Amino acid sequence: xxxxxxxxxxxxxxxxxxxxxxxxxxxxxxxxxxxxxxxxxxxxxxxxxxxxxxxxxxxxxxxxxxxxxxxxxxxxxxxxxxxxxxxxxxxxxxxxxxxxxxxxxxxxxxxxxxxxxxxxxxxxxxxxxxxxxxxxxxxxxxxxxxxxxxxxxxxxxxxxxxxxxxxxxxxxxxxxxxxxxxxxxxxxxxxxxxxxxxxxxxxxxxxxxxxxxxxxxxxxxxxxxxxxxxxxxxxxxxxxxxxxxxxxxxxxxxxxxxxxxxxxxxxxxxxxxxxxxxxxxxxxxxxxxxxxxxxxxxxxxxxxxxxxxxxxxxxxxxxxxxxxxxxxxxxxxxxxxxxxxxxxxxxxxxxxxxxxxxxxxxxxxxxxxxxxxxxxxxxxxxxxxxxxxxxxxxxxxxxxxxxxxxxxxxxxxxxxxxxxxxxxxx
Amino acid sequence: xxxxxxxxxxxxxxxxxxxxxxxxxxxxxxxxxxxxxxxxxxxxxxxxxxxxxxxxxxxxxxxxxxxxxxxxxxxxxxxxxxxxxxxxxxxxxxxxxxxxxxxxxxxxxxxxxxxxxxxxxxxxxxxxxxxxxxxxxxxxxxxxxxxxxxxxxxxxxxxxxxxxxxxxxxxxxxxxxxxxxxxxxxxxxxxxxxxxxxxxxxxxxxxxxxxxxxxxxxxxxxxxxxxxxxxxxxxxxxxxxxxxxxxxxxxxxxxxxxxxxxxxxxxxxxxxxxxxxxxxxxxxxxxxxxxxxxxxxxxxxxxxxxxxxxxxxxxxxxxxxxxxxxxxxxxxxxxxxxxxxxxxxxxxxxxxxxxxxxxxxxxxxxxxxxxxxxxxxxxxxxxxxxxxxxxxxxxxxxxxxxxxxxxxxxxxxxxxxxxxxxxxxx
Numbered sequence: 001x002x003x004x005x006x007x008x009x010x011x012x013x014x015x016x017x018x019x020x021x022x023x024x025x026x027x028x029x030x031x032x033x034x035x036x037x038x039x040x041x042x043x044x045x046x047x048x049x050x051x052x053x054x055x056x057x058x059x060x061x062x063x064x065x066x067x068x069x070x071x072x073x074x075x076x077x078x079x080x081x082x083x084x085x086x087x088x089x090x091x092x093x094x095x096x097x098x099x100x101x102x103x104x105x106x107x108x109x110x111x112x113x114x115x116x117x118x119x120x121x122x123x124x125x126x127x128x129x130x131x132x133x134x135x136x137x138x139x140x141x142x143x144x145x146x147x148x149x150x151x152x153x154x155x156x157x158x159x160x161x162x163x164x165x166x167x168x169x170x171x172x173x174x175x176x177x178x179x180x181x182x183x184x185x186x187x188x189x190x191x192x193x194x195x196x197x198x199x200x201x202x203x204x205x206x207x208x209x210x211x212x213x214x215x216x217x218x219x220x221x222x223x224x225x226x227x228x229x230x231x232x233x234x235x236x237x238x239x240x241x242x243x244x245x246x247x248x249x250x251x252x253x254x255x256x257x258x259x260x261x262x263x264x265x266x267x268x269x270x271x272x273x274x275x276x277x278x279x280x281x282x283x284x285x286x287x288x289x290x291x292x293x294x295x296x297x298x299x300x301x302x303x304x305x306x307x308x309x310x311x312x313x314x315x316x317x318x319x320x321x322x323x324x325x326x327x328x329x330x331x332x333x334x335x336x337x338x339x340x341x342x343x344x345x346x347x348x349x350x351x352x353x354x355x356x357x358x359x360x361x362x363x364x365x366x367x368x369x370x371x372x373x374x375x376x377x378x379x380x381x382x383x384x385x386x387x388x389x390x391x392x393x394x395x396x397x398x399x400x401x402x403x404x405x406x407x408x409x410x411x412x413x414x415x416x417x418x419x420x421x422x423x424x425x426x
Numbered sequence: 427x428x429x430x431x432x433x434x435x436x437x438x439x440x441x442x443x444x445x446x447x448x449x450x451x452x453x454x455x456x457x458x459x460x461x462x463x464x465x466x467x468x469x470x471x472x473x474x475x476x477x478x479x480x481x482x483x484x485x486x487x488x489x490x491x492x493x494x495x496x497x498x499x500x501x502x503x504x505x506x507x508x509x510x511x512x513x514x515x516x517x518x519x520x521x522x523x524x525x526x527x528x529x530x531x532x533x534x535x536x537x538x539x540x541x542x543x544x545x546x547x548x549x550x551x552x553x554x555x556x557x558x559x560x561x562x563x564x565x566x567x568x569x570x571x572x573x574x575x576x577x578x579x580x581x582x583x584x585x586x587x588x589x590x591x592x593x594x595x596x597x598x599x600x601x602x603x604x605x606x607x608x609x610x611x612x613x614x615x616x617x618x619x620x621x622x623x624x625x626x627x628x629x630x631x632x633x634x635x636x637x638x639x640x641x642x643x644x645x646x647x648x649x650x651x652x653x654x655x656x657x658x659x660x661x662x663x664x665x666x667x668x669x670x671x672x673x674x675x676x677x678x679x680x681x682x683x684x685x686x687x688x689x690x691x692x693x694x695x696x697x698x699x700x701x702x703x704x705x706x707x708x709x710x711x712x713x714x715x716x717x718x719x720x721x722x723x724x725x726x727x728x729x730x731x732x733x734x735x736x737x738x739x740x741x742x743x744x745x746x747x748x749x750x751x752x753x754x755x756x757x758x759x760x761x762x763x764x765x766x767x768x769x770x771x772x773x774x775x776x777x778x779x780x781x782x783x784x785x786x787x788x789x790x791x792x793x794x795x796x797x798x799x800x801x802x803x804x805x806x807x808x809x810x811x812x813x814x815x816x817x818x819x820x821x822x823x824x825x826x827x828x829x830x831x832x833x834x835x836x837x838x839x840x841x842x843x844x845x846x847x848x849x850x851x852x
Contacts, residue, residue, distance in 0.1 A: 014641065015643065016453075016456070016469070017456055017466040017467070018457070018466070019454060019456025019457030019458075019459075019460060020643075021453070022452075022453040023448065023449050023452065023453075023469070024448050026445075026449065026471070027442075027445040027447070027448040028445065029445070030442075030443055030444050030445025031444070031446075032445075033445075040443040041443070041472070041473065042470060042471065042472055042478070042482065043442070043449070043469065043470060044468060044469060044471075045452070045468065045469035045470075046467070047467065052467060052468070055489065056468065059485055074621070074644075075621070076621065076622065077625070077629065078641070078642075106818070116622045116623055116625075118622055118626060119622050136820065136823075158645075281714075281735075283717075285721075286718065286721075287714070287717040287719075287721030287733075288713070288715060288716065288717030288718040288735060289718040291709075291714030291737075292712065292713040292714040292715040292718055293713075294713060295711075295714075295737060296713070296822070296825075297821075298787075298788070298789055298790065298821060300713070300737065301737055301738055304713075304737050305737055305738050306734070306735045306736045306737045306738065306741040307714050308732070308734060308735070309707075309717040309732045309733035309734070309735060310732045311717075311721060311726065311731055311732045312727055312731050312732065314776070315775055318775075319732065319734070319775070348744070348745060349741055349744075349745070350740070361724075363724060395723075395724060396722070399722075
């Protein structure tokens with residue numbers, strides 16, 4: 001290793017100071033830099049004011065080796081990061097002809113009028129700086145040398161654009177300059193188990209600050225377990241992780257749905273594709289969210305036929321053929337309704353598998369069912385199963401957990417695993 | 427008003443630098459200070475290192491009037507904010523006898539053993555500083571005078587303890603020293619127009635750092651325009667915003683869908699509800715996302731019946747009755763298909779209005795249509811309209827903009843506005 005680099009992360013934007021958004025860019029950057037062994041020593045945030053941005057960059061350059069800047073690279077007049085960098089470097093801004101051409105072409109591709117001239121300021125580059133391509137927007141990033149031999153990377157504040165530039169340019173360059181430390185991570189993801197239970201099952205495997213290390217992240221209806229090893233070669237780092245990943249999977253069991261950081265919908269898509277099966281949905285409380293997730297990636301039409309979003313009882317009857325007896329008897333939040341919805345969707349879409357979701361998302365009870373009650377149904381040539389539970393939390397959480405439960409039921413069915421029984425409370 | 431105070435917010439804790447948590451304390455503080463008209467000029471974050479904390483406090487004291495510090499006041503050995511403040515003041519720490527007594531009594535009240543002696547460091551106070559009572563924990567806050575006549579408030583990093591001290595002491599003291607400033611904001615949201623075009627249309631209304639001020643925020647297929655006024659009364663601040671909001675709306679025209687920060691789906695729901703109409707969808711490229719958005723809030727079943735997510739050509743034919751002639755002729759990404767899907771959804775769900783979405787989300791072309799091509803259809807008793815365009819960007823962007831275009835078409839129909847024609851490229 002050629003020694004650590006001291007990094008400062010600078011966020012630019014008055015909206016950060018006003019508290020309209022939290023500085024989640026700095027958080028994301030901090031996590032990634034920790035993974036490659038770079039040390040973040042400071043953050044600063046400053047508003048859209050030239051003098052103060054210059055002050056902040058000078059403070060950062062005087063105390064660190066690398067400065068990562070986010071924000072202020074857009075086309076409006078409050079986007080002045082370019083000017084501030086040029087001022088700190090003591091050089092003029094120069095319009096880059098190829099960037100100007102790229103901007104004009106990009107704009108001609110989708111604009112309904114002449115390009116506002118202020119867009120062209122995004123082609124201005126401090127003399128001596130180089131640019132980072134932006135695959136997701138119009139503002140290029142910048143790489144510049146500041147006084148004190150400090151390297152500066154400037155990226156847009158839009159998270160997806162910042163992340164693309166971090167991955168394409170900043171992280172690889174920083175990794176290279178830090179030296180031969182190699183950090184490898186593997187992420188296992190689980191559904192249907194709580195974070196504290198996961199931690200309890202795995203606690204003895206990882207004394208604190210060991211290598212490999214473990215981190216838990218609970219979010220959006222699942223728990224991620226990330227194993228990270230640092231070594232001097234990829235092979236060795238991988239060989240440090242491998243036996244631990246196997247042990248983690250053994251202890252957690254079939255709640256683990258991936259050991260390679262796939263999403264649940266990616267796993268379901270892969271399993272459907274491997275068996276040449278096609279799936280349909282019948283959604284009520286989720287309003288279409290399961291279908292939206294199944295079609296987020298390209299190629300979905302090979303495995304996903306469609307979803308009948310039937311939000312009212314009448315729609316369930318008319319579109320999916322849920323019987324009036326069920327609607328008037330056990331009601332629309334019931335085992336019977338979930339089973340009839342799944343069977344109806346499989347019939348309507350001529351699919352091989354169908355999954356259904358019906359429930360009381362809250363905050364009010366629905367059709368006699370207490371808030372948080374969810375029934376998930378599955379219908380296939382050789383299977384008909386329903387699972388019911390009551391979820392805690394607000395409407396958004398109840399909906400998200402229902403999506404997870406539905407996709408997980410399909411996963412378990414396709415993998416030939418035991419299907420969860422009803423009356424479990426999550 | 428007695429003049430603004432320049433404030434810097436300093437977060438202390440290595441966990442912030444590692445990205446384990448986001449700096450939500452700074453966000454909360456920023457929102458509260460904006461409400462009382464105090465100007466936050468900078469944030470800094472630093473880890474649990476004495477030299478670097480001293481450096482950060484000296485930087486802050488040299489450029490602002492008030493420094494608000496969170497974190498590092500607990501009892502463990504990495505809690506060194508007290509030492510750093512004393513070092514910047516150039517004074518020793520002195521144990522406060524009454525604080526020590528309070529800590530011992532507090533601990534005796536709920537501890538199941540002798541108090542660890544390191545707890546007593548929380549009774550250490552830099553000479554000349556005063557303390558802020560902590561109603562929720564053991565670490566008192568501190569108020570100190572730094573060089574350059576700068577006032578410093580130090581609070582714990584635990585949000586509930588920080589908030590209690592902000593409310594009991596910091597906000598009242600800052601309000602008193604600033605005077606009676608009041609800040610009010612209003613947010614207009616627009617769809618179907620770019621950020622740079624919005625800025626161009628409004629630029630002359632707002633010289634930089636004027637009062638009221640304007641800010642633009644582009645995200646997720648729309649542009650928000652926020653107007654903020656500072657004054658000495660709520661009524662006056664509102665009366666400063668009102669004429670400007672009207673002028674902004676006049677200049678931007680009917681692309682503005684709310685002047686009170688509603689989401690597009692909230693506006694559509696409100697308009698449907700006001701006219702007693704119910705809506706259905708037919709979705710292809712969005713996979714169910716429009717239905718998911720329409721049902722995100724409670725009470726959706728009064729205005730939303732359902733959505734037919736028909737991802738394959740066969741499903742469009744079977745479920746929605748799209749004709750084989752259309753599927754084989756112009757194809758599934760066409761004006762004809764969008765119109766037939768909308769009519770089919772209105773029929774299937776017996777709704778008053780139906781909107782349809784079909785397109786080539788990418789990255790590959792779909793059924794002869796270039797990537798990014800989208801057709802939106804609308805069907806109602808008195809209307810049948812389709813709009814086509816080609817969107818730039820990746821799959822997620824094409825899908826999000828299609829959702830926006832579909833909801834906006836319904837909004838325009840319900841408000842009796844002109845419906846956008848086809849062949850517009852966005």
